[in-house]
Amino acid sequence: MLPAAPGTLVGVSRVVVDVVLKPEISDPQGQAVLGALGRLGHDSVRSVRQGKHFVLEVDGTPDEAELKQIAETLLANPVIEDVELHLPTD
Amino acid sequence: MLPAAPGTLVGVSRVVVDVVLKPEISDPQGQAVLGALGRLGHDSVRSVRQGKHFVLEVDGTPDEAELKQIAETLLANPVIEDVELHLPTD
Amino acid sequence: MTEDGTAGQASATAGLSDLDTGPGRLANRLDTVDLAASTPGDEQPYAELGLRADEYVRITEILGRRPTTAELAMYSVMWSEHCSYKSSKVHLRQFGDLPPSDALLVGIGENAGVVDVGDGYAVTFKVESHNHPSYVEPYQGAATGVGGIVRDILTMGARPIAVMDSLRFGRADAPDTARVLPGVVAGVGGYGNCLGLPNIGGELVFDDCYAGNPLVNALCVGVMKHEDVRLAKAEGVGNKVILFGARTGGDGIGGVSVLASETFDAEGPAKRPSVQVGDPFTEKLLIEACLEIFAADLVTGIQDLGGAGLSCATSELASAGTGGMHVDLDTVPLRDSTLTPAEILMSESQERMCAIVEPGKVDAFLAVCRTWDVLATVIGEVTAGDRLTVDWHGERIVDVPPRTVAHEGPVYQRPMQRPADLDALQADDPARLPRPQTGAELQAHWLAVVSSPDGADKTWVTEQYDRYVRGNTVLAQPDDAGVVRIDEESHRGIALSLDGNGRYARLDPYTGTQLNLAEAYRNVAVSGAKPLAVTNCLNFGSPESPEVMWQFAEAVRGLADACRELGLPVTGGNVSLYNQTGDVAINPTPVIGVLGVHDDVRTRVPSGWRVPGETVLLLGT
Amino acid sequence: MRIGVITFPGSLDDVDAARAVRLAGGNPISLWHADHDLKDVDAVVLPGGFSYGDYLRAGAIAARAPLMQDVVDRATRGMPVLGICNGFQVLCEAGLLPGALTRNSHLHFRNRDQVLRVERADTAWTQDYASGQRIVIPVKNGEGRYVAADADLDRLEGEDRVVFRYVGGNPNGSSRDIAGVTSGNGRVVGLMPHPEHAVEDLTGPSTDGLGFFTSILKAVVNA
């Protein structure tokens, strides 16, 4: 692990989990944003999908298997969502 | 810009915007997830903050200034949220 | 205690963090009572905190020394217009002077008045504003407005059973209305729905005068048995002070003093106040925990934390009690460990309550809180004597007579003057308006009337509110009054209506306010209920304007006279001043709630005709 | 007849569900999410509300409550379970019912009196209705849009597991107008609308919801 960033507690790492709807599931929130962008003249934006972004602070070195399980079974619902787990690069 | 990834439309780039609550704003959703993790025995997780994750598809080369404005005024509420804009690395 | 000033301005927050370390003070040295006594000449930023020079002098006279930073913070929030009612108090006395009513169990002055509705049941209800925060962050402003009024009702010992909302915005087609209205409606719904409180009615009005200053007034009603009434006072030396609910963060610090006493300026988002995020789930747990605590008789006094946070709760509890109080501020659970003691005392973090508990009952109290996952901490105790003291890191930072903070703030007799334009307004008779001359003109008039947003169907709003939860809603939208059953066996129930009319009040605040009351009264009466009591929320412009002050005084006089005439007590209410768009005050807008009782809700009368062949009668003139 | 009603932190319509059981002639038993104790009930109702504030995803955190392990266990062995609104969300999150409930397509909470068509009158919770019958009960939710992959929806319909459909307007954008579904054996049923709010003339739009609770009493007797 890299030395902790200033202000970060030593021995705590930051794990990011992004949860997105599976492509085949419709996303009215993203649609609403897209509609608003169109009305405001931002025509270059073709599509918007809205998902969730979790930032976890974890004691010590993150346990990848455990975090994968957390991400896939609690943070996302595998029936409708996909997850991306970003561990700190070390 | 790098050649488009397979399956991506040529000339379309993918921009990610993460919206997170400002650190001083309380995050009941993150708190609830943290509580659930504790009850499920995942004690190594110290804190959870929940934000939004937007994936935008943009025609042509993204206009950074325009996207920044979209992110800061439409996707986030600057009163309570901060944004992180991730342009495709080219 | 009321709660309008949710959000603190960034500048005030910065000013405060500087206080403990800032110029004039030894760097990083805590401002203690001892230090204050030994450095009487130190400059203090009282003006930045909204205090006037003469008010500051009075504080030094009360204390016999300069206040510490923490004391200054407390006085500044508690002596703000919002908390001290300093401009309105002299007028509001008329409500207290109304003839006594047999139905009134607890009168004005407590968190909410309590009314006897028969069969041993008591009902408490109150309306409160959250106008300014709802303009800044519509969803959260409105949501936390509902949260605040629900805690007021809970504090009385009652189970909250329904909410209502009275909303006013700028023109329906104004761009900012499209920002503010959907957020406010979603916030009222989001919070109330998540608490499981049916929304049984309200108002939706559009007028240019609210364009930069929407009105968001929320009402909550609760029910209890007579013996369950709880009061906000700290009694019994040695009893513990328990803070429970959410952790304390840097929310709305300075909001009470700054927001309630200043208007918005149109400076960009960077200077916008920090806003609180409501957590209705935590509040729902707080409600269930409190009701279990009341049922087990575990508290001797209780107070919610609203505007002015701990400053308010501790000083009001101590002031209403018989002794003093001591608090160890280090024990307060924080969300942000960098908060200064003054900030902790001023924080307006939502979903918190403060209880006074006998030592032998503390364990049982904490156990109930654990069941409901509610954080609870002993932060101090009731003491002999009559001082409120607060320690931080082992040093005394507050030592004040609590009454001077909570109940003996400044009172102003502000100058008043009848608005110069009133004669012209009153003379402006509709007779001068052109009459439609042709069929086409008549059609245009008719279309204008039926398509007016004020007259339009309100379903877009009311569909976002749960009217069914708890299974006792007998009448709600689109009926004139909301009716709720309170006893499934006896069918006893209550009716409520919430009404205002800023245009009438602008034309004549005395008569206009009486018309508002009459409307709410009629709405309750036509449901078949007997009207029993009145609450009100007085939304006005700046009290520093003599014309606004005159409007205010006339409105209060009108309401008091009408209540006397109808034999109804005013059980409580809320004053929201400094409502203006730019330099122009809103129309004076008293919003009046009337509570009535149904001995048997099965005999309620809905609005509208249900059965063909019924006879239509017109009553009145 | 003992019909359990679970209270999770944030459950709201538990009092209403218990009242409906009582009005139908049953004995409502309150169950607490954190216990491992089903108190010998014959069937269980998961009520509406906002368990854990609906934070994360509606029903997601409640689905991991200790008592839910017992519910899943007994349900797979045939105990009837009804999930109403938030309870339906919990059942989907717990894997007892297929699919998921997501944000309404119009993005608003919506409360209105809703017409439903009963598609299956042979589940444990619907035998007092007739197949094809129309009933009016309140719907009130912000995350009631039933979704699943197309292939899964096809399979669900192929297995005849849709119990209710919205008619006269779909209040939340649910796929194929689905308002409620059942498990393969017809014992576990979940739906978004609220039958427990349509059990008394005084407080509901109809008394059409009572049939759920009279049905279960019969189903339990006949089991």
Ligand SMILES: Nc1ncnc2c1ncn2[C@@H]1O[C@H](COP(=O)(O)OP(=O)(O)O)[C@@H](O)[C@H]1O
């Ligand atoms: N903001 C609101 N919140 C809840 N109910 C509302 C709101 N606005 C209007 N209503 C309800 O909608 C119905 C119709 O309102 P309105 O058109 O103002 O009625 P009226 O003209 O009869 O006073 C009433 O039952 C009222 O209580």
